[in-house]
Amino acid sequence: MISLWHFLAVGAVLFGLGLIGFLTRRNLITMFLCAEMMLQGVVLNFLAFGRYHGNMSGQVFGLFIITVAACEAGLALALFLTLYRRGKSLDSADWQTVREAGLPPTVDTDPLPRPPAEPLPPTLPVAGRLPDTFAASHPETTRA
């Protein structure tokens, strides 16, 4: 018969992964997706308990969680749009000026990795180049 603990374990891992993402990532959209993943872990727990006790309350609770997640999604994306209009960036660290008083600001010390340099377009040698022997004996003909 169905085992409650397996589903609880999966729910816990999903919640923990979402927690890591929400705490560490700086892109607002990725943070939002991680929060949604935490909610999925919670819904999984509720459904597992509902199945285990053989009643519908777990599913009803899951339905309400999805409703609240939909509200959250709408508000979060509206806020992201406003923040992007102001800062032209999705970096959450741009808004650290509103942090709690007395905390030191986060400063990025390590430089970002350089993007790989694009190869230069192929160039042709200058046409009509004088032979080296001639150029050595007539320095005024060499181009600057």
Added chain:
Amino acid sequence: MPPALANPVAQLALAAVLGLLGFYLLLPKPRLRSVAGGTFLVIAAFAVLAGFVYLRFGKPIESLLPDVLFCLFAGGAVLFGTLLVTNRNPARGAIAFAFVILSTCGLFLLLAAPFLVAATIIIYAGAIIVTFLFVLMLSQVTGPSDENDRTREPLLGSLAGFAFIGLLLMTLNLSAAQPGAAVADAPPLPVEPLTKADRKLLAEAAQELDTVPTADDLVKIQAAVKAAKDKIAEIVGEPGQPLSGATVFDRHRLFAQGTADAREAAFLRATDKLQRANVKMEDEAALATSVDGAKAAAKKLRDELALYSGYGQLPARNVANVGFVLYSEHILAVELAGTLLLVATIGAVAIAGRRKEATA
């Protein structure tokens, strides 16, 4: 397996440390990012975790196909969750999140919630597409950027997450049955689903009510319902057993009995209604006037019996059962959720709609 790893707590600690280091290496940052090493450590961590779950909790569902499906969906959810957290490209993160949703929907299906699966897929499909559009609109991933290639405190964040996972699984480890003793002294299944025979009885009762019932028929139906009820009491056991050395199991057992009591009460209610209908029908039979009224009462009874006959098996008539519970027990919550949605919509429009201020 080395003897030091036979201890479930040691397995959990090993998995947490491996996962912590793996996520530290995988999370995007300018220095010290190693995709190969991080992937290896994370896979090792989840393998240890899966071993812990298997050794400690046994097989998830004791039948081959659901077991395989469970492993597939659980593994998919964890894999794509890891991708979502560690991928530096938010568009790929959104795709990984779509797969997380699909995997958890598979788990929902194993948990007998088909309506919730449909709702989740429909709602999140829209949400993910909108998120994707936002990524395309707002985030130009041409080169390295602060928001995608830096993380806040990757070591401490991974530590928090894996400490959380480890502690949670440790509590699950404490509350689960000991693997050796569990087989002999397994708790009764909390809620035995109604057997085929019980449901047949109830369905027969419902069917008999479908035709125009006489008072004799109602007595017969009443007897059938009582037989089904007795059968359930026999399966689940009688309440009031002694509670020595109260473990989590005993609590679950009590819970199970409480549920059984509730169901018994539901059946009693049905029987009571049957009796009242019986009396009413007898009156009406005496009056011999309102056949239509008797038919309506019988139809109502039939619907309730049909609902009860699907009650033990959650997948049976799932939508009907969700609707029944939603609009009978949780009607206030439904209203509150609707209000919340309305307020959130208005709020979103109010926040995002101020174009003049943004361009000024």
